[in-house]
Amino acid sequence: MEHKTKIVLDTKGGDRGASALVKGAALALERFPQLEFVLAGDEAALAEECAALNIPRERAEILDAPGEITNYDNPAEAFYTKADSSLLRGLDTLSSRDDLFGMITCGSTGAALTGAMRYLSGEHPVRPALAAVLPAQTGGFTCLVDTGATIDCTSAMLCHFAHLGSDFMRSMYGIENPKVGLLSNGSEPTKGNKLVKETHPLLAADGELNFVGNVEGSEALSGVCDVLVCDGFAGNQVLKVTEGTAKRMMTDIMRYAKKTGSADAEKLFFHLMGVYDIGALGGGIILGVTKPVIKARGNADERAVVSVAEMLLNMAEHRAVFDRNRNHI
């Protein structure tokens, strides 16, 4: 019998409501026979959705969780006041059951990080990082860390991110000695803001890292490094500016295709959508915890659920490492 991978899906907190996410779960179950879900949310509503979509109930357990954490909740407070939320009940269940591999949530990033730190930190709680695995121009992937979990960082945090990213890329993609770059405003070692200048010598002196030096924003996704380290503010800019530029160019291409009536331009549009459609790309991976939690976007749709589920299946297959708790910050 094939090995099963069971993942928790938080059905609340998404902009499109629970039914879009359950539809995504149904598609993912169809596509991946080894997959099973625990759907966290309103029991009665979920049971109805499952029945309507003919989801085999032996592959979709329901975890009743009447509460919901919104983006208006203070993440730290919500941890104490909203223990009945699908997000926290899901994380609690993930942490306590050995048969559960990981979790998907579209809910509040802050609450997901706080919850993950409390429930999934192992012996030594550390502040988790939010990584994004992005397609590099060379055909491989680059792990950008941090993308917004910690907005103001210390150099010790950036070094920790370098280790988290390296461990993940090594385990997930079999890259023996992941190249670590430090995001800066120039490739020369003297370039950088105060934080980057402080961090550069620390990364260079760390014998366990394969530090390749400073990397400019224009090279962020060129494949020049496997792990790109930065504070959460800068990482958020890299992610969102990439997305904004890609979206804008796609709009221009579609406009051109419509104006000229060119079938080729339209084909090109769909070709590029396959590469640059960030909406279909999974989401942020919480690193620094004992089990994988993927924070999908608030506006995640069915496709996003399928894509994130596939990401988790790959992680299970490759026994990806999310934390070795080596450094405590």
Place this chain on the structure above:
Amino acid sequence: MEHKTKIVLDTKGGDRGASALVKGAALALERFPQLEFVLAGDEAALAEECAALNIPRERAEILDAPGEITNYDNPAEAFYTKADSSLLRGLDTLSSRDDLFGMITCGSTGAALTGAMRYLSGEHPVRPALAAVLPAQTGGFTCLVDTGATIDCTSAMLCHFAHLGSDFMRSMYGIENPKVGLLSNGSEPTKGNKLVKETHPLLAADGELNFVGNVEGSEALSGVCDVLVCDGFAGNQVLKVTEGTAKRMMTDIMRYAKKTGSADAEKLFFHLMGVYDIGALGGGIILGVTKPVIKARGNADERAVVSVAEMLLNMAEHRAVFDRNRNHI
């Protein structure tokens, strides 16, 4: 007789050598009858280039400057040791002659900023900012400031940038009340790193600014604001990530056009090149000085010289404001 606009062109410090820049000058003179140049560099070589290109000498004065500042020079030291450089002699001449409107240099950004501050600061020397005027999705322009002149900024600096950018956009594009955005990791007023959180209330309280709040990286060039304020590190990321993403998509489109042999895809490529070819876009504008200095890219080619010269002609026509020396930081 039409009013002439005379600008200094630093012919050294560019990656492509003086002759590429002089070729650009020749093209610009052909295109713009009201334009005149002062070419700063090696007199004998420049005279030869001008002759070879049939540049009318009454439209291209030569300013002999045997020295050169490279990117390896310390900008502050170079100010004292390389007064004979084309960059500093050019700035000195620009500052002392009323018939000169502005200057173009492809040389060291640091030296251009230091030199501009020393020669073109008026009564109260302030640290200049490096702004980029980028095409917004709405068809207008967004002034991104700072893009790398000051990597570590204070909130007072960011407020100053907001004024510099507003004055420039108002004078240059006739925008009566330029919308000022603050680059952040979320549009909510509570989002931001320490610097952004400190700056937000200062901008909001400034009655002379039309502050529209925090702007995410994905909206940087959407046209949601006319002036986007950020520290030089973040601005550098916005600029370079935009460029990197656009370049990468252009490569993909060209590859697709070649693979499929589609003439439409190739046409689309050239259509997009007109919008996204950052190499042909001018360069950074030094704000906070008495006369306009444009820092073109190190690898600027003939087209870049034409484009930057046109930018300066527009500034002359609109009597653009580069500094009111209102705030001193």
